[in-house]
Amino acid sequence: MVYSAYCSVITEEIIPDADKPLNVNSESPPVKSTNEKNNVSDPANWGYDLYPERRGEKYKPSWAKVIFRGEGKENLDKLRCEENVYNCVKNSPLVKLMLVALKSSGCAVDLRRHIACEVCDPSVSGGYDPLLNQVVVCQNVARSKGMVQGVLTHEMIHMFDYCRNTLDFRNVDHLACTEIRAANLTHCSFLSAWHQGDASPFRIQQQHQECVKTKAVQSVLAVRNVTEEEAAAAVNRVFSRCYDDLEPIGRRIRRNSMDMYKAYLEAPFYGYD
Numbered sequence: 094m095v096y097s098a099y100c101s102v103i104t105e106e107i108i109p110d111a112d113k114p115l116n117v118n119s120e121s122p123p124v125k126s127t128n129e130k131n132n133v134s135d136p137a138n139w140g141y142d143l144y145p146e147r148r149g150e151k152y153k154p155s156w157a158k159v160i161f162r163g164e165g166k167e168n169l170d171k172l173r174c175e176e177n178v179y180n181c182v183k184n185s186p187l188v189k190l191m192l193v194a195l196k197s198s199g200c201a202v203d204l205r206r207h208i209a210c211e212v213c214d215p216s217v218s219g220g221y222d223p224l225l226n227q228v229v230v231c232q233n234v235a236r237s238k239g240m241v242q243g244v245l246t247h248e249m250i251h252m253f254d255y256c257r258n259t260l261d262f263r264n265v266d267h268l269a270c271t272e273i274r275a276a277n278l279t280h281c282s283f284l285s286a287w288h289q290g291d292a293s294p295f296r297i298q299q300q301h302q303e304c305v306k307t308k309a310v311q312s313v314l315a316v317r318n319v320t321e322e323e324a325a326a327a328v329n330r331v332f333s334r335c336y337d338d339l340e341p342i343g344r345r346i347r348r349n350s351m352d353m354y355k356a357y358l359e360a361p362f363y364g365y366d
Contacts, residue, residue: 100219100247100275101315102268103144103229143214143316144229147222167212167232174210174232177241185242186357187279187346191249194341194365200226200256207252208245217315219244221251223262228252243279250275253341269313269327270335276308277301277335278342301345305336341365 181188182204195202202208206227213220213231218240220229228248235244254260254271261267281304306328313324339345343359346352360366 100244101143101217101221101312102251102262102271103147103220103222103224103316143217144211144220144222145213146209146211147229170212170232170236171210174230174235174241177235177238178204178208178210178230178245180238181242181245185245186353187246187342188242188249190342190353190357190360190365191246191253193360195249195253195256197365198253198256198341200252202249202252219248220316221248221255223251223255223260226252226255246279247275250278257340265313265317265319265323265327266331268317269309269324270331272309272312273305273328273332273335274338276305276312277345278339279346280308281305281345302332302336306332 182192192202208228208230210230210232212233213229215234218231218234220231221227222229228245230241230244235241251271254274260271281301306325309328310321310324313319313327314321317324319327341360341363342356343363344352344356346356
């Protein structure tokens with residue numbers, strides 16, 4: 094089976110009064126009681142089955158996976174992942190832009206606290222956990238600096254949305270909106286749209302929007318137990334408003350262009366410095 098790796102929000106049910114993101118100035122994140130955690134009757138319905146270490150489990154590959162897939166090097170993978178994260182934080186214009194935007198919005202990022210490299214299901218390359226306000230980089234999937242940059246930027250858009258807005262991840266429309274924004278701002282170049290079948294030279298004007306819709310639907314399906322029709326309906330309901338929201342990057346990044354550098358240089362003009 095060939096998997097396609099997506100970046101997704103890890104959507105566990107959140108307590109009703111948790112209407113604000115974690116403030117990094119606080120000493121520790123709010124902790125749910127056992128009863129509150131049990132409000133999620135089936136973690137698979139909320140995406141947590143894709144992130145086993147989020148549930149306190151330790152990944153242990155079978156002997157077959159060690160022999161035939163080369164697994165069993167999780168500590169080395171984690172170290173390489175953390176090196177790639179640090180490299181992106183220091184050198185990637187998009188990651189640096191998201192970091193200053195989050196800081197300017199009152200949600201500064203501490204790398205040790207808010208970014209975690211973990212073993213995930215191969216169908217996802219990263220995730221955002223709103224309960225712990227953490228970005229998850231899937232060390233067994235996002236192995237290159239380029240992939241890590243994409244994961245960090247995508248998930249920090251979710252973090253930014255959670256910081257700036259009253260975002261309720263139990264609401265599939267809210268989830269669809271933040272997935273639309275992340276796909277819109279970071280993924281859907283013409284080549285990406287062509288690869289997934291959403292573009293041709295004869296319909297260039299529509300290809301970007303269709304690519305964004307496709308990726309948003311895929312991301313919703315990855316972490317919510319809903320039908321494809323339900324996910325597509327949610328994406329369509331909120332698409333116009335969320336597609337037009339370009340904060341904090343301010344532009345749709347084209348592949349092999351200077352857009353990411355321009356966006357980073359322009360950030361101070363929009364209050365992100």
